[in-house]
Amino acid sequence: MISIKFVTVGNLKESYLREAAAEYEKRLGGFCHYESVCLKEEKLPDSPSASEIDSALKKESVKILAELSPRAYKIAMCVEGKQMSSEALAKKIDAISNTTGEICFVIGSSHGLDETVKRACDMRLSVSELTFPHQLMRVILLEAVYRALNINKGTKYHK
């Protein structure tokens, strides 16, 4: 069974997002060894400067890098990343499941990810050209991964 780890930054504030994530995490249990780590988001003033954002991302990157297993295939979520169909993501996950057997998805804070994290990852994945709140992105990615695992298992979830 493949191991999948979500490394995220910032707690889910809205109860409906927490419920959605919990539901998908429960369902994922039947398909993989699922683990998630939620790191603390660095505090920023209301209108942060570019250098304040940069410094916060750098601090977050140290904590993120410490959570990435060297063996795992590491995927950084970023808007400039490669987009994939659900079938292509399923194939990618299947291929990893036959090699290292471990995947780590990384979702940054509201200002994204520091370059050091992106460079430490094996792939940059994008869901959309649209921008989404990183908290909703967690639910979107959980759904995408759940669908991909269903495709690989041949269930009816993905018609």
Add this chain to the structure above:
Amino acid sequence: MISIKFVTVGNLKESYLREAAAEYEKRLGGFCHYESVCLKEEKLPDSPSASEIDSALKKESVKILAELSPRAYKIAMCVEGKQMSSEALAKKIDAISNTTGEICFVIGSSHGLDETVKRACDMRLSVSELTFPHQLMRVILLEAVYRALNINKGTKYHK
């Protein structure tokens, strides 16, 4: 103030999706005249044939077409549509707000939309190459529209 109407098919089954949609619909009220219509999804057997799906989509299309105002700029959500950045979607909505002042977004059922609906629309919009449940898509699109309206109003929501 621009009028925005969501025409969707099938009730939101999960409570967290209903809460998420309600939250965004409440917020949208400050930015536009928002209206939503949720049409009944046609019942299908567990493993429907292509012609059964086709027939259900045709029946749904009649109800959808009846909800589209002739004046409105009509946008069909489909995976083969054009993707846009949040800024481009904001510009598009701004341009419509200066012409007809009415937009209608159409999200089909789990099997999508009949071709007659797509042809009746002015544009086909895609959020992602990934497939998402149409129910989650409603929340994703509500967030995308809310963000676009914030961009046009110059708020801090979109950093």
